[in-house]
Amino acid sequence: MEGLSRIKVECRGVSAFYGETQALNEVNLSIYDHEVMALIGPSGCGKSTFLRSLNRMNDLVSGCRIEGEISLDGEDIYGRGMDVTRLRTRVGMVFQKPNPFSKSVFENVAYGPRIHGMASNRSELEGIVETSLRRASLWEEVKDRMKQPGSSLSGGQQQRLCIARAIALNPEVILMDEPCSALDPIATARIEELIAELRGSYSLVVVTHSIQQAARISDRVAFFHLGKLVEDGLTGDIYNDPKDDRTLGYITGRFG
Amino acid sequence: MPDHIVTGFDDDLGRLRGHVRDMGLRVRCQYNDAMSCVFSWDEDLYEKVLRSDDEVDRSEERVVDFSTQILMLRQPVSVDLREVISALRIACDLERMGDCAEHMVRRVKELPSGVLEDGGILGDMRDSIYRSMLHAGEQLEGTMSSYERRDAEEAIRAWMLDDKLDEAYALSVKGILSSMKNLPEHVKVLSSMLMLVKDVERVGDHATNIAESVHYMVTGRRLKDALPSWAGKD
Numbered sequence: 001m002e003g004l005s006r007i008k009v010e011c012r013g014v015s016a017f018y019g020e021t022q023a024l025n026e027v028n029l030s031i032y033d034h035e036v037m038a039l040i041g042p043s044g045c046g047k048s049t050f051l052r053s054l055n056r057m058n059d060l061v062s063g064c065r066i067e068g069e070i071s072l073d074g075e076d077i078y079g080r081g082m083d084v085t086r087l088r089t090r091v092g093m094v095f096q097k098p099n100p101f102s103k104s105v106f107e108n109v110a111y112g113p114r115i116h117g118m119a120s121n122r123s124e125l126e127g128i129v130e131t132s133l134r135r136a137s138l139w140e141e142v143k144d145r146m147k148q149p150g151s152s153l154s155g156g157q158q159q160r161l162c163i164a165r166a167i168a169l170n171p172e173v174i175l176m177d178e179p180c181s182a183l184d185p186i187a188t189a190r191i192e193e194l195i196a197e198l199r200g201s202y203s204l205v206v207v208t209h210s211i212q213q214a215a216r217i218s219d220r221v222a223f224f225h226l227g228k229l230v231e232d233g234l235t236g237d238i239y240n241d242p243k244d245d246r247t248l249g250y251i252t253g254r255f256g
Numbered sequence: 257m258p259d260h261i262v263t264g265f266d267d268d269l270g271r272l273r274g275h276v277r278d279m280g281l282r283v284r285c286q287y288n289d290a291m292s293c294v295f296s297w298d299e300d301l302y303e304k305v306l307r308s309d310d311e312v313d314r315s316e317e318r319v320v321d322f323s324t325q326i327l328m329l330r331q332p333v334s335v336d337l338r339e340v341i342s343a344l345r346i347a348c349d350l351e352r353m354g355d356c357a358e359h360m361v362r363r364v365k366e367l368p369s370g371v372l373e374d375g376g377i378l379g380d381m382r383d384s385i386y387r388s389m390l391h392a393g394e395q396l397e398g399t400m401s402s403y404e405r406r407d408a409e410e411a412i413r414a415w416m417l418d419d420k421l422d423e424a425y426a427l428s429v430k431g432i433l434s435s436m437k438n439l440p441e442h443v444k445v446l447s448s449m450l451m452l453v454k455d456v457e458r459v460g461d462h463a464t465n466i467a468e469s470v471h472y473m474v475t476g477r478r479l480k481d482a483l484p485s486w487a488g489k490d
Contacts, residue, residue, distance in 0.1 A: 212331055239333045241476030251333050253265065254258045 006033040008173060008203045009054060009091075014068035016049045016058065016227075023049045025227040026068070031173070036195060036204045038218035038235070040211060042255065045224040047207050051175050054205065055091035056084050072173070089116060092166030096178040098158030100150030100165075105142050108150040108161055109133060112169045128168055135201075136164035137194050156187025163194065174198065176206040180213065192217050211251050215239055223247045257335070268326050269339060275322055276343050276350075279315035280400040282308060283350045283357070287396060287459065290357040291389045294364050294452070295372060295382075305361045312354035319347035335476070342473035346403065349462040349469070353396065356455040356462075363452045367445055377442050378449055381431040384424050385449075388456045391421035395463035399470060408474040408482070415467035415479055421460040428453045 009031040016024035024046045031037050031054075039047040049058065056077060058064040070077050077087055089112070100108050109129045112118075119125035129146075133139040138160040142153065150161050159179060166174055176195075180188040195204060195217050208214050214221055215235060222232035223246070231244050242248045249255045260266050286308040293301050323340045326332060332340055370376045372385065398414030401407075429450065436446045471479035 211333065215333070240338070242334060248334055249258065252336050253260050253262060255261065 007031070008033045008073065009205075010069075010071045010074075011050075011054075012069045014050070014053060014066065014070060016046070016053055017063075017065045017067075018061070019063040023227055024053070027224075027229045029222055029229055029232060031203050031205055032220075033203055034199055034201075035219045036199050036206060036217055037232075038214035038221045039205065039207045039224060040209075040214050040221060040250070041224035041230075042250065043209075046227040047222075047224045048177055050224065051177055051205060051207050054173070054175055055088050055093055057088075057093065059084065089169040090171055091173045091175060092169060092171035093175045094159070094162050094166055094177070094179050097182050098155055098162050100153070100158050100161050103150060104147050105150050105153070105161065106146040109164050109168045112165060116169065118168075118170070129164075132164040132168040133161075135167050135198070136160045137190065137197070138164055154187070156183050156190055159183060159187070159191060160194065163191075163198075167198075171202060173203045173205065176204065178207055178209060181209065188213075223250060225250070265330050265332075265336075268322075268330065269336065272319070272322050272326060272340065272343050275315065275319045276346055277400075277404055279312065279319060279347060279350050280403065282312050282315055283353050284393075284396055284400065286312065286354055286357045287393055290360045291393060293361045294389065295386065297364065297369060302361050302365060305357055309354050309358045312351055316347045316351040319343055323347075335473075338473045338476060342469040345469045346466050349465045353459050353462045356459045360452055360455045363448045363455070366448055371445060371449070377435065377439060377445065378432070381428055381435075381449075384427040384431060385453060385456075387424040388421060388428050388453055391417060391424055392456050392459040392463065395421060395460050395467075399463045399466040402467065402470045403473075406470075406474050408471045408479075411467040411470040411474070412479060412482065415464050415471075416483075418460055418464050421457065425453060425457045425460075 007030045011027055011029045014024055014027040015022060027046075027050060029050075039051060041047050052058045053066050053070060054077075058066060066078060072087070072090065076082070101111060103111065106129055109132050110125050113125060113128045119128055130139060133142060138157060141157060142161075145152070150158060153161060159182075163174075163179075180191050183191065192213065195206065198204060199219075206214075206217060208217075218235045220232060221235045221238045223230045223238070223242070223244075225246050230246050231238070231242060238247065239251060242251065286305055289301050289305050289308070292298065293305065323344050326340050330336070371378045372382045373379055378385070395414055395417045398417060399411060402410035402414055432446050432450050432453070436443050439446070468479040471477070471482065475482070
């Protein structure tokens with residue numbers, strides 16, 4: 001596959017625990033530059049836990065402990081010198097339910113760049129906001145509504161606003177946790193089209209419960225089951241002839 | 257393999273297999289009838305072969321319609337998707353085989369009686385033409401049996417029968433061409449016979465296609481990549 005040349009995120013022996021409960025078991029998986037990796041598997045299989053371990057979102061969950069090694073461009077993200085706030089600008093995240101700030105459309109996107117000092121004046125900030133909204137395919141729909149609250153937008157627009165908010169920080173990796181599960185088919189198609197466009201600039205890791213969506217959007221798929229990574233591979237290969245019966249059972253709807 | 261959680265999906269795939277099996281049976285009967293007609297002309301059998309062609313066409317429409325419905329409503333992947341794709345391809349090949357059987361009897365109808373009997377202008381070639389038709393029929397039987405059993409190894413064995421057919425076909429063509437030189441006054445009859453054996457060879461070609469579809473359906477891989485090293489890959 002073109003572009004699968006450089007490893008962006010490398011995970012080796014990653015395990016996760018919530019107190020005594022083990023949610024992830026020795027996961028080894030690499031995310032490449034400019035690829036869309038879909039994480040699939042039944043509820044509770046550990047795919048969201050894995051996703052959240054990639055930008056240390058799990059640090060915010062009390063009792064959660066991560067073992068193993070996750071590196072971003074070769075740097076251990078759980079290492080002592082890692083600035084977690086900086087990490088989360090490099091590895092952005094979009095959640096299942098659109099969660100715009102209680103601010104205007106403009107401020108939703110401008111907030112991050114402003115607090116990170118990415119713009120030296122108003123005009124630069126406006127430039128970042130416009131570019132981010134354009135990249136999120138939202139600019140044309142909101143350019144005359146910049147002062148309205150983010151929550152006044154439709155569900156699909158709010159989700160694209162959240163994507164613009166992540167893009168504004170100039171991330172290298174974007175994590176998406178079921179980004180379309182609260183959206184109608186039209187809004188879902190817009191997000192899927194956006195994912196295809198963003199692939200040119202970022203690495204994307206997308207958790208989805210829809211195996212059809214994983215097939216449509218991803219270059220590679222990783223199937224998780226009971227906290228283990230069962231198999232990963234090129235989407236076409238996995239969907240044609242998965243190596244493991246558990247993967248076959250899941251994608252064909254035969255899971256017991 | 258375990259059943260689908262949605263049992264209706266298994267019912268649909270079962271019905272699809274039934275439609276393909278039914279179509280295969282019709283074409284096998286049609287081909288065997290055509291073969292009988294070639295060696296022992298029977299007007300009723302001739303009419304039956306022509307009627308069978310309409311039934312085969314309707315069978316193909318059933319497979320296509322039902323496959324389309326499954327693709328639309330179930331959105332199958334992996335082994336299930338291969339099952340539907342293979343059903344579509346197999347139905348297409350079976351329909352073409354039915355056409356070949358029809359062409360065969362139409363060509364025979366144009367021939368003067370007794371050309372394939374001892375002392376007839378093609379009497380010497382009766383054996384090689386018979387063997388061509390027999391091998392093509394065996395291939396058809398073998399590939400449809402491999403479909404019904406979902407047996408990739410059996411599909412490979414049926415695919416490899418093509419060598420025997422090619423051998424008998426080459427012998428038939430050689431004999432017919434030689435007769436054309438020696439008996440130029442019978443070139444029209446001999447040309448019809450040449451086209452007839454070509455139809456038989458096409459039946460074999462479609463049978464190898466079906467074997468390849470069955471192999472892909474069962475394993476997800478191309479049959480030619482799974483052939484033993486001593487077998488030809490062309």
